[in-house]
Amino acid sequence: MINDNVKEANRRKGQYLVKNFEKRGFTAEFCETVEEARERALSFVSEGMKVSWGGSVTLDQLGVRDELRKRDAAGEIEVIDGYAPETKEEQFAEKARALTSDVFFMGTNAVTIDGILANTDGNGNRVAALCFGPKKVIVVIGMNKVCPDLDSALKRISQEATPANAIRLGIPSPCTETGKCVDCGIQAHTICSMTVVTRMCTTGRIHVIMVNEDLGF
Numbered sequence: 636m637i638n639d640n641v642k643e644a645n646r647r648k649g650q651y652l653v654k655n656f657e658k659r660g661f662t663a664e665f666c667e668t669v670e671e672a673r674e675r676a677l678s679f680v681s682e683g684m685k686v687s688w689g690g691s692v693t694l695d696q697l698g699v700r701d702e703l704r705k706r707d708a709a710g711e712i713e714v715i716d717g718y719a720p721e722t723k724e725e726q727f728a729e730k731a732r733a734l735t736s737d738v739f740f741m742g743t744n745a746v747t748i749d750g751i752l753a754n755t756d757g758n759g760n761r762v763a764a765l766c767f768g769p770k771k772v773i774v775v776i777g778m779n780k781v782c783p784d785l786d787s788a789l790k791r792i793s794q795e796a797t798p799a800n801a802i803r804l805g806i807p808s809p810c811t812e813t814g815k816c817v818d819c820g821i822q823a824h825t826i827c828s829m830t831v832v833t834r835m836c837t838t839g840r841i842h843v844i845m846v847n848e849d850l851g852f
């Protein structure tokens with residue numbers, strides 16, 4: 636639960652961020668609640684579309700993936716879930732196919748107050764979709780992800796977001812022991828292979844939904 640004064644500060648920060656995203660070619664909006672953000676995110680999906688997503692606690696907190704799976708089961712849309720298949724080969728094939736989706740949903744590891752997204756991936760499928768492929772990318776952001784500048788955004792990723800993610804995924808990287816990044820270079824155990832900094836959106840593909848909540852990590 637966020638304190639009322641912090642919520643008010645977030646509102647002001649959110650409006651500032653919307654303007655900064657728009658200056659960089661993104662479209663952006665600020666939602667007050669998780670419910671409002673879920674409704675807005677799902678409004679980008681129409682019958683017959685192919686949709687996909689990157690790994691994201693934020694999306695699960697919104698209930699977006701559950702809702703999309705229901706629509707898939709009802710035959711309204713096609714969900715491409717690159718995390719669902721059992722084998723790595725099948726996962727790879729589905730993650731590659733996700734790049735052809737109409738709408739791709741994701742969170743972000745960090746965002747700067749002047750509207751730059753920063754994301755680190757282990758395999759790269761999520762940042763690949765952010766960079767190129769899906770017709771629309773919806774990025775949902777809790778206000779806990781906002782950082783003063785790019786340096787602090789990158790520190791947030793390595794010191795907060797990624798160790799928690801490694802623990803969530805049960806990956807035996809050193810940060811699951813230490814709780815902080817030790818800049819590991821263990822090929823089989825790192826989830827930090829590549830970092831993408833998105834400073835402009837020249838194609839109009841990326842829509843940002845900020846939420847006045849703490850979401851993900």
Ligand code: SF4
Nearest residue numbers: 810816817819826827
């Ligand atoms: S580089 Fe290694 S130790 Fe650092 S956060 Fe990533 S997985 Fe953890």
